[in-house]
Amino acid sequence: MSVLEPLRPRGSTRGGVHVGAYRFGIGAGGSDWRWHAVDLEIVGPRMADAVAGGGQRGDVEVFSVCGTRAELVRRLGQFTYGSRWLSQRRCERCGWVVALNRGTVEAEIELHVGAAGDGDTGLLRQVFTSVLADVAPGRDAESGHRSDLLAHAALHRPTAIVCERCSERSSVAEVHGHGVTVCPQAQLVCGECTFTAGRWAGEREGLSTGECVVPAPCSVLVALARHYEIPVGGRR
Ligand SMILES: [Zn+2]
Ligand SMILES: [Zn+2]
Ligand SMILES: [Zn+2]
Secondary structure (H helix, E strand, C coil): CCCCHHHCCCCEEECCEEECCCCEEEEEECCCCEEEEEEHHHHHHHHHHHHHCCCCHHHCCCECCCCCEEEECHHHCECCCCCHHHHCCECHHHHHHHHHHHCCHHHHHHHHHHHHHHHCCCHHHHHHHHHHHHCCCCCCCCCCHHHHHHHHHHHCCEEEECCHHHHHCCCHHHHHCCCCCCCCCCEEEECCCCCECCHHHHHHCCCECCCCCCECCCHHHHHHHHHCCCCCCCCC
16 A cells, blocks of 8 residues: 555545545654554655655654654554554544544544543533634644643543453453442543553553552543533533
């Protein structure tokens, strides 16, 4: 697959195969090695110029839409919701830039609100909609005040976690007894403020290690809620 494919006219047909057009590819980068969005409308022509000039695509310095130095991984395809690559380590700042550009704000909200599962109180959604109503749009396909503030809230999304044994087994009943469907130790924590294991933990990466568990909503979400006069606490 060529990086130039996404730059073809929308809906072009090559060798009888429909080539889907898309703007944002996936790049890996940052000190914590996450998946970022790369604007192919900017990077594609630069890479084409490099190749035309006798160089290589890899000679072009690539930055994600959030401004992180990244390596474009073309085989991962499009920065979009169906991508299995983006189920983990997806950059929140890039996510909002792409959502605002593509008009997929509702899907972006659902993605972050969904981390709370059944424990969602509606607070995070209200914060998102308040920011969207309050802060003016920035430059297209670039991070700015609006997208970064939305990403700040998204980082601190209420996240449902279960006990250590439940996180390791597929069935709650197996851990807590026949007929039990919800882990009795399940709780809603801040996904950012709560300490979670890094890559050194192997399969347990991303899980809480227990020393620093910060209940949701954390002070970041509460501060945003206060600013926008959203009542905190209680279910919808
Ligand atoms: Zn990013
Ligand atoms: Zn937090
Ligand atoms: Zn459990």
